[in-house]
Amino acid sequence: MAGPLNLAALSPEEAPLSRQPHLMKPLQTKDGVGFSVIHRDQGRAWNVNDEHVFVKTQYRYFCHPLSRLGLRMPMLRRELIALRKCHRIGIDVPRVVLYRELGDMTELVISGISASYPLDEALDLSAANRNLIIENAARAIGSLHRHGWTHGALGNEHILVQPEQQCRVNLIDLEKARPGRWRIKKDLARFLRNSSCFSQTETKHFLDCYLLALAG
Amino acid sequence: MPKLRGFKTADLVSWRKRQLLGRALADGGDFGKTLDLPCGDGRYWSVFRDMGVASLVAAEVSKGMLDVASGNRLASNFPETLMLTSAFDVDLEDSSVDFAACIDFYQHLKGAEEQEKLLFEFARVCRGYLALSASMGGSTERQFTQSGFNIERVYDLWPVLSTWRLYLLRKHL
Numbered sequence: 522m523a524g525p526l527n528l529a530a531l532s533p534e535e536a537p538l539s540r541q542p543h544l545m546k547p548l549q550t551k552d553g554v555g556f557s558v559i560h561r562d563q564g565r566a567w568n569v570n571d572e573h574v575f576v577k578t579q580y581r582y583f584c585h586p587l588s589r590l591g592l593r594m595p596m597l598r599r600e601l602i603a604l605r606k607c608h609r610i611g612i613d614v615p616r617v618v619l620y621r622e623l624g625d626m627t628e629l630v631i632s633g634i635s636a637s638y639p640l641d642e643a644l645d646l647s648a649a650n651r652n653l654i655i656e657n658a659a660r661a662i663g664s665l666h667r668h669g670w671t672h673g674a675l676g677n678e679h680i681l682v683q684p685e686q687q688c689r690v691n692l693i694d695l696e697k698a699r700p701g702r703w704r705i706k707k708d709l710a711r712f713l714r715n716s717s718c719f720s721q722t723e724t725k726h727f728l729d730c731y732l733l734a735l736a737g
Numbered sequence: 738m739p740k741l742r743g744f745k746t747a748d749l750v751s752w753r754k755r756q757l758l759g760r761a762l763a764d765g766g767d768f769g770k771t772l773d774l775p776c777g778d779g780r781y782w783s784v785f786r787d788m789g790v791a792s793l794v795a796a797e798v799s800k801g802m803l804d805v806a807s808g809n810r811l812a813s814n815f816p817e818t819l820m821l822t823s824a825f826d827v828d829l830e831d832s833s834v835d836f837a838a839c840i841d842f843y844q845h846l847k848g849a850e851e852q853e854k855l856l857f858e859f860a861r862v863c864r865g866y867l868a869l870s871a872s873m874g875g876s877t878e879r880q881f882t883q884s885g886f887n888i889e890r891v892y893d894l895w896p897v898l899s900t901w902r903l904y905l906l907r908k909h910l
Contacts, residue, residue, distance in 0.1 A: 540821070560800045566823035567798065568851055578801025580778075621845045623777040624747055628799055726783040 555581030567618050573620055573633035581625045586699065595627040596696050603698035610668050612646055612661050613691040630689055634681050634691050641718040643682035650688050656730045657690040663734025671704040673697025675712035751854045755784045757892040757903045758838060758868060761879055762788040764890050764905055765866040770794065774824055775842050779809040784791035786811055795819045825854050832864035849880065855883035866907055872900040885909050
């Protein structure tokens with residue numbers, strides 16, 4: 522049913538917009554058929570108090586998880602499951618505002634995280650809090666792994682730090698998150714490879730905290 | 738009926754929902770200005786056209802969905818207007834539409850407060866009928882009456898098997 526995506530299809534007189542959502546992530550296609558797009562929108566348009574929400578829209582974006590015996594499932598549903606799981610085990614993640622599936626179209630609306638910075642930028646902001654940020658990041662990742670889940674795309678940009686909230690660490694973009702203890706080592710290795718912002722001492726400190734969190 | 742080749746359960750559900758909307762439109766009867774909010778990718782537009790709706794305002798909350806919908810227009814003037822608006826603060830005048838449809842949205846809202854807000858907004862813009870899909874339940878139906886609507890008809894997606902229902906509501910006179 523869905524036709525080609527035309528981002529500039531609506532003329533201003535045709536669509537009297539009182540708000541203009543900001544395109545956060547340009548169109549990505551999968552197999553030349555499906556696509557994924559992310560907009561940042563005003564919170565009040567979705568009846569939430571947050572200043573911003575992020576609206577992820579996908580068309581024919583599927584995964585084939587083992588838990589469904591290889592049957593297809595929208596990627597965003599997988600993210601929704603992961604967000605709920607993280608929320609249950611006490612890991613800070615964005616709040617789910619709305620999730621809906623309309624045939625092959627899927628949409629997930631999540632709250633924005635106010636005054637937050639990606640991990641590498643947060644570490645540069647305040648030298649005094651570096652240790653606290655590293656400890657919180659290790660705790661979040663360790664806790665996720667302790668419950669047998671992996672993030673699947675751990676990197677600086679997917680770990681948001683809120684310096685004004687005692688360096689609270691939020692995990693975002695859980696589209697690839699899934700259960701599977703055998704993937705934990707790979708998940709951690711990916712993070713350590715991507716987070717070149719840590720010094721050698723900091724990496725050791727991170728691993729010590731991570732092991733503590735992993736042990737519970 | 739959908740074609741059997743490449744058949745998916747979702748197609749059958751979608752076909753049935755279109756059929757129920759068609760019945761609601763036939764029972765509503767009055768096709769002045771009609772509102773489809775949220776319109777999604779425009780999957781129900783063919784039903785509105787087939788039922789003789791001349792003036793359709795298709796509105797969506799999400800920019801991503803609206804962009805897709807704009808590529809699915811049935812004609813240059815159908816739907817007549819495509820607009821991006823919040824479902825909780827619709828960019829339309831009071832009592833400006835005769836028939837409104839809100840399908841597959843209400844049941845995704847969290848909590849009665851949000852649902853009531855949506856119903857009050859529809860009660861504001863609508864002067865006739867509202868076709869609204871929801872999961873069946875006594876509290877849901879109470880909400881309708883409290884928000885200024887009477888239940889005219891109820892259409893079950895799959896009686897007994899599914900809780901999905903399309904309600905045809907009429908605004909209190």
